[in-house]
Amino acid sequence: MAELFSSHIIKASKEGPNGLIIAGVHGDEYEPVLAVLKLINQLKETLIAGSITLVPITNRNAYFSGARVGEDKLDLARTCPGDSQGTITQQVAAEISELIKKADFFIDMHTGGDLFDISPLSGYMLHQDPSVLDTQRAMAAAFNLPIVWGTSPELEGRTLSVARDANVPAIYSEYRGGGYRAEGVDDLVEGCENVLKYFGMLPGQASQANIQYTLEDNKPGSGHLQVMHPAPEEGIFIAQVDLGDSVSEGDKLGYLLRENGEKGADIIAQRSGMVFLKRAVPMAKAGDALAGILPIQ
Numbered sequence: 001m002a003e004l005f006s007s008h009i010i011k012a013s014k015e016g017p018n019g020l021i022i023a024g025v026h027g028d029e030y031e032p033v034l035a036v037l038k039l040i041n042q043l044k045e046t047l048i049a050g051s052i053t054l055v056p057i058t059n060r061n062a063y064f065s066g067a068r069v070g071e072d073k074l075d076l077a078r079t080c081p082g083d084s085q086g087t088i089t090q091q092v093a094a095e096i097s098e099l100i101k102k103a104d105f106f107i108d109m110h111t112g113g114d115l116f117d118i119s120p121l122s123g124y125m126l127h128q129d130p131s132v133l134d135t136q137r138a139m140a141a142a143f144n145l146p147i148v149w150g151t152s153p154e155l156e157g158r159t160l161s162v163a164r165d166a167n168v169p170a171i172y173s174e175y176r177g178g179g180y181r182a183e184g185v186d187d188l189v190e191g192c193e194n195v196l197k198y199f200g201m202l203p204g205q206a207s208q209a210n211i212q213y214t215l216e217d218n219k220p221g222s223g224h225l226q227v228m229h230p231a232p233e234e235g236i237f238i239a240q241v242d243l244g245d246s247v248s249e250g251d252k253l254g255y256l257l258r259e260n261g262e263k264g265a266d267i268i269a270q271r272s273g274m275v276f277l278k279r280a281v282p283m284a285k286a287g288d289a290l291a292g293i294l295p296i297q
Ligand SMILES: [Zn+2]
Pocket: 025, 026, 029, 110, 111, 113
């Protein structure tokens, strides 16, 4: 198979796990790409055990389109395990899936991209195998972002779905979006380094000082961000809440403004908790996610 993305392998002289860290599954998420490039330079000097494979821009076709998806319009995070004979995104899915299956652990870093602003979090699937689940919980905690979130394991097409089926412990991260946030790069680098400390591949203890909330939700589809508080009609979304706000079920999160200037539908909180996801661009088509709430106060 032709190489569709570049990967960098760093090996320590001492035996240890073989980790895989990737960014750029979506082409409009930049902080994770910068974090992986920084890790490539730093880990050459610091890795003490095992090996790590780093992929800074997994979905080059989308990245160089400046868009979430590539020219075939397929979402790489819905296309795994892909098809090596298929379209460009299907081919990338097949190639990254092979790397995931060979890894001992896996980290996939995201942001909300152009469309969403998301509270920094690390997430994992509630894996049926207790030992995989325990490792994922430990990795997500070691990543040391404010929210640690376990969700139902049945979602398909994602890199984490491939890891799940191969029993490879895996986590993902989300970090803001709706514009580039330079501070995110260092937090993501530190998160990855903390996971490597957990596996004994870097010296020192993994800090968990930044964690504020840990929650698990096994309801089907609980981790599917793109369906939260969907717009009932097209319009301009006027948000009236911010990330981190506490809301009660029934509270108004904002409203849609119609093209003719009339006020459209109110967007009402479907549960109580903390706003952790907010649409970052005003344009909304019917069905587009506008906001997300986690059941934490
Ligand atoms: Zn993404």
